[in-house]
Amino acid sequence: MTADRARSEGAEPERRVAADEERAGQAPGEAHASEGHAGEAHAGEAHEPAGEHAPDAARSPDAGRSAGEARPPGERGRTTISDRVVARIVAKAAEETAGSGGLDRSVLGVGLPGRRAARTDVRVHGKVVTAKVALSVEYPMPVRDVARRVREGVRTRVESLTGLTVRQVDIDVAELERPGGRTVS
Numbered sequence: 001m002t003a004d005r006a007r008s009e010g011a012e013p014e015r016r017v018a019a020d021e022e023r024a025g026q027a028p029g030e031a032h033a034s035e036g037h038a039g040e041a042h043a044g045e046a047h048e049p050a051g052e053h054a055p056d057a058a059r060s061p062d063a064g065r066s067a068g069e070a071r072p073p074g075e076r077g078r079t080t081i082s083d084r085v086v087a088r089i090v091a092k093a094a095e096e097t098a099g100s101g102g103l104d105r106s107v108l109g110v111g112l113p114g115r116r117a118a119r120t121d122v123r124v125h126g127k128v129v130t131a132k133v134a135l136s137v138e139y140p141m142p143v144r145d146v147a148r149r150v151r152e153g154v155r156t157r158v159e160s161l162t163g164l165t166v167r168q169v170d171i172d173v174a175e176l177e178r179p180g181g182r183t184v185s
Contacts, residue, residue: 081162087122090131090169093157094118097150099141101177103134119174129158130168136175147171 070076094100095118102115118135131154137146155166 087120090120091117093154097153099146129166132170134172134174136177139176
């Protein structure tokens with residue numbers, strides 16, 4: 001089949017669909033069958049049997065592999081972890097450290113009941129994370145020790161859950177939490 005004829009008959013979209021399905025870990029055509037569209041042709045798509053006339057690009061690169069063999073991880077795709085996800089991991093790790101906690105809730109300086117999570121500012125640059133954490137420390141806990149434990153806990157948790165490298169964790173002790181629930185800012 002010539003390239004012009006293949007484009008006019010819609011083989012190009014078929015190739016893109018097959019490539020997308022392969023990236024998703026499905027055999028070409030599997031997604032259509034599972035959605036109840038096994039025999040239907042979608043607008044702009046041509047369905048040909050994967051035989052002699054099918055273009056080489058539409059054939060699965062896993063065709064010669066057994067069912068148990070998968071492509072190496074580097075060939076399967078890319079994983080991106082957003083700053084927001086890393087920020088939530090940082091906040092949770094900071095709160096789980098003994099002697100530290102979240103901050104009082106307030107609107108325009110007026111205190112509200114309850115507490116909120118530690119305030120975080122996280123930046124992910126490639127595979128390197130920098131984090132700033134604002135939290136409270138229980139009184140009379142040693143502030144430097146609590147900050148050191150939070151820093152270590154955040155670094156360990158982020159690196160183990162995401163595989164990213166934590167370059168720096170800045171701790172801002174914004175409040176002292178007194179026994180009995182009152183805080184001092």
